[in-house]
Amino acid sequence: MTRPNADIVVIGGSSGSIPVLIKILDGIPAGFSIPVVIVVHRLKNVDSDLKAILGSRHTITEPEDKEPVLNGHIYLAPQNYHLLVEEDRTFSLDYSELINFSRPSIDVTFAGVADIYKERSIGIVLSGSNKDGAEGLQAIIAAGGMGVVQDPLSAEYTIMPEAAIAMNTAAMVLTPSNIITTIFSIPGNRQTM
Amino acid sequence: MMREITNEELTELLILVQAQYGYDFTGYATSSIKRRVLRFLQLANVTLYDLKYHITNDPDFFIWFKQSLTVNVTEMFRDxxxxxxxxxxxxxxxxxxxxxxxxxxxxxxxxxxxxxxxxxxxxxxxxxxxxxxxxxxxxxxxxxxxxxxxxxxxxxxxxxxxxxxxxxxxxxxxxxxxxxxxxxxxxxxxxxxxxxxxxxxxxxxxxxxxxxxxxxxxxxxxxxxxxxxxxxxxxxxxxxxxxxxxxxxxxxxxxxxxxxxxxxxxxxxxxxxxxxx
Structure with a gap:
C-alpha cells in the first residue's frame, strides 16, 4: 500500500468518539510532526473539560482567530464556532448557522482544509450519530487527499461512519488500532530532527 | 457534490459588488466569505455567472445577497x-x-x-x-x-x-x-x-x-x-x-x-x- 505524505490530519467525531480519540492520541508518536485538528460535536455555553480529557499525553490547543497552524501541534475546534483555515495557514473562526445541527461542524472544517491543503490532507471520520463529516470527507477525497472512516463494527454509534462510507467508496475503513498504525506511523509524516 | 469557486472568481465578484454598490467585502477572511458565497449559490440555486448578472441588474437581488453574505447569528447573554x-x-x-x-x-x-x-x-x-x-x-x-x-x-x-x-x-x-x-x-x-x-x-x-x-x-x-x-x-x-x-x-x-x-x-x-x- 502506498502511504501518502500529508501536511495535515483532520479528525471528526461525535457520540462515542471520545474513547476512540483518547486511544488515537495516545498512539500518536512523539515525533509526529504535522498538525492534527480535531472537531468534536460539543455542547455550547457550558464549561467543557474536553481539552483536559484529551490532553493527558499531548498539549491540546483551542485555536484563537488568526492563530497560525503549526506543525507538531494538536488543535481542538472550540465550542460554538466553525473552524476554518486560511490560505496563509492560519485558523479562522466562523459563528454562522449550524450545519448538520452542529457548530463546530465536521463538514465545514473538512471542506475548508480540502480547499487549502488539497491532496496533502487526511480526513478521519469516527463514531457518531448524525451524518456530519460525510460531505467533508468527499471534499478531501475530491481534492486528492486521503479519506479514512472508523470501521462501523468498532464504533459505538454507527450512523456517522456508515454515512461517510456510503458517500465515499474510496475511503479506507479502519479500526482505531489500524488508524494509528496506518496514519500516525507514516514515515513521511515524521520529521527527522 | 458541493460547488466550488476559485479565489480569483471570488475576488472578481467582490470587486463587482464594490464597484456597483460601494460595499467593500474584499477585506473579509477568504475562507468564511467563500463559504457564504457558496451557501448563497446553493440557496438561490444560481450559477456564479447568474449571480453576477443579477447583482449587476437587480438591486433587490443584491440586498438579499448582502443579507446572506454577512453572518447574523446572535443570542442573548452568549458566553x-x-x-x-x-x-x-x-x-x-x-x-x-x-x-x-x-x-x-x-x-x-x-x-x-x-x-x-x-x-x-x-x-x-x-x-x-x-x-x-x-x-x-x-x-x-x-x-x-x-x-x-x-x-x-x-x-x-x-x-x-x-x-x-x-x-x-x-x-x-x-x-x-x-x-x-x-x-x-x-x-x-x-x-x-x-x-x-x-x-x-x-x-x-x-x-x-x-x-x-x-x-x-x-x-x-x-x-x-x-x-x-x-x-x-x-x-x-x-x-x-x-x-x-x-x-x-x-x-x-x-x-x-x-x-x-x-x-x-x-x-x-x-x-x-x-x-x-
Missing part, C-alpha cells in the same frame, strides 16, 4: 461568564461616569444590546446610559428595533441569564404573546439602532465601552487592524474593548495600546497614555 465579568469588573467603572456611552458594533438583530440593557438596568444605570447599536444590514436593524424575539430562543436565554449571576425573574423583562417575546420598552428606550459600516464609515462618538464580539473573525488581518484602530479612536480615555472569546488582540497592531482586563473573556482596556491613539 454567560463574559456577562458575569462585565457585571463584576466593567459596570462598576462605568457607574462613575455621569453619562455612560456604549457601542455595540455589529449588533445583528439586537440580542447583545438587549442583554447589556438588562445588566445596566439591574445596576440602576440604564437611565443615564446610551447604547449605540450598529450593523451593516438594514434588515437586522429593522428587526432589532421591534424588540421581538422568538419564544423558544428566549427559553434558552433564561438559562444563559441565570449563569451570568442574574437573580431577577427573567420573564419580567418581556411580554410573551403567541410564539414571540417582546422586550419591554423601558429596557429598549436608550438603545439607538443605526446603520454603520466598520469597513468604510468613521468615528461617530466617544465611548467608555465598545463591544464587538464575533465580528472581527470575519475580517482578514489588515481589516482587523483597520477596525481596531477605528475603535481606538472612538474610545474615551481608559475605555474598555470587549471582543469574542476566540478573538485576540495578540495578532493586532494595536495590541500594545491595551492592557488585559480578562484574557478568558477578552476584555481589554485602553492604557492611560493611549487616549485618542
Amino acid at each position: 454567560p461568564h463574559f456577562y458575569r465579568k462585565l457585571r463584576e469588573v466593567v459596570i462598576p467603572v462605568l457607574a462613575t461616569y455621569p453619562v455612560i456611552k456604549i457601542w455595540h458594533a455589529g449588533c445583528a438583530t439586537g440580542e447583545e444590546p438587549f442583554s447589556m440593557a438588562i445588566l445596566l438596568h439591574e445596576a440602576g444605570l440604564l437611565d443615564r446610559a446610551r447604547i449605540y447599536a450598529t450593523d451593516l444590514n438594514d434588515a437586522n436593524l429593522q428587526k432589532a428595533a421591534t424588540g421581538i424575539i422568538p419564544l423558544p430562543a428566549m427559553k434558552h436565554y433564561i438559562a444563559n441569564y441565570q449563569m451570568t449571576g442574574g437573580t431577577a425573574d427573567f420573564a419580567d423583562y418581556y411580554t410573551a404573546r403567541y410564539d414571540n417575546a417582546i422586550i419591554h420598552n423601558e429596557l429598549r428606550r436608550n438603545i439607538i439602532f443605526s446603520q454603520h459600516n466598520l469597513v468604510t464609515d468613521y468615528v461617530f462618538n466617544e465611548f467608555q465601552l465598545i463591544c464587538c464580539r464575533n465580528v472581527l473573525i470575519y475580517f482578514n488581518r489588515d481589516l482587523q487592524n483597520h477596525v481596531t484602530d477605528l475603535f481606538c479612536r472612538s474610545m474615551a480615555p481608559l475605555g474598555f474593548l470587549a471582543l469574542g472569546t476566540k478573538e485576540s488582540l495578540l495578532f493586532s497592531e494595536q495590541r500594545n495600546k491595551f492592557e488585559v482586563v480578562s484574557l478568558k473573556d477578552k476584555i481589554f482596556r485602553l492604557k492611560n497614555d493611549q487616549a485618542k491613539c
Whole structure:
C-alpha cells in the first residue's frame, strides 16, 4: 500500500468518539510532526473539560482567530464556532448557522482544509450519530487527499461512519488500532530532527 | 457534490459588488466569505455567472445577497461568564461616569444590546446610559428595533441569564404573546439602532465601552487592524474593548495600546497614555 505524505490530519467525531480519540492520541508518536485538528460535536455555553480529557499525553490547543497552524501541534475546534483555515495557514473562526445541527461542524472544517491543503490532507471520520463529516470527507477525497472512516463494527454509534462510507467508496475503513498504525506511523509524516 | 469557486472568481465578484454598490467585502477572511458565497449559490440555486448578472441588474437581488453574505447569528447573554465579568469588573467603572456611552458594533438583530440593557438596568444605570447599536444590514436593524424575539430562543436565554449571576425573574423583562417575546420598552428606550459600516464609515462618538464580539473573525488581518484602530479612536480615555472569546488582540497592531482586563473573556482596556491613539 502506498502511504501518502500529508501536511495535515483532520479528525471528526461525535457520540462515542471520545474513547476512540483518547486511544488515537495516545498512539500518536512523539515525533509526529504535522498538525492534527480535531472537531468534536460539543455542547455550547457550558464549561467543557474536553481539552483536559484529551490532553493527558499531548498539549491540546483551542485555536484563537488568526492563530497560525503549526506543525507538531494538536488543535481542538472550540465550542460554538466553525473552524476554518486560511490560505496563509492560519485558523479562522466562523459563528454562522449550524450545519448538520452542529457548530463546530465536521463538514465545514473538512471542506475548508480540502480547499487549502488539497491532496496533502487526511480526513478521519469516527463514531457518531448524525451524518456530519460525510460531505467533508468527499471534499478531501475530491481534492486528492486521503479519506479514512472508523470501521462501523468498532464504533459505538454507527450512523456517522456508515454515512461517510456510503458517500465515499474510496475511503479506507479502519479500526482505531489500524488508524494509528496506518496514519500516525507514516514515515513521511515524521520529521527527522 | 458541493460547488466550488476559485479565489480569483471570488475576488472578481467582490470587486463587482464594490464597484456597483460601494460595499467593500474584499477585506473579509477568504475562507468564511467563500463559504457564504457558496451557501448563497446553493440557496438561490444560481450559477456564479447568474449571480453576477443579477447583482449587476437587480438591486433587490443584491440586498438579499448582502443579507446572506454577512453572518447574523446572535443570542442573548452568549458566553454567560463574559456577562458575569462585565457585571463584576466593567459596570462598576462605568457607574462613575455621569453619562455612560456604549457601542455595540455589529449588533445583528439586537440580542447583545438587549442583554447589556438588562445588566445596566439591574445596576440602576440604564437611565443615564446610551447604547449605540450598529450593523451593516438594514434588515437586522429593522428587526432589532421591534424588540421581538422568538419564544423558544428566549427559553434558552433564561438559562444563559441565570449563569451570568442574574437573580431577577427573567420573564419580567418581556411580554410573551403567541410564539414571540417582546422586550419591554423601558429596557429598549436608550438603545439607538443605526446603520454603520466598520469597513468604510468613521468615528461617530466617544465611548467608555465598545463591544464587538464575533465580528472581527470575519475580517482578514489588515481589516482587523483597520477596525481596531477605528475603535481606538472612538474610545474615551481608559475605555474598555470587549471582543469574542476566540478573538485576540495578540495578532493586532494595536495590541500594545491595551492592557488585559480578562484574557478568558477578552476584555481589554485602553492604557492611560493611549487616549485618542
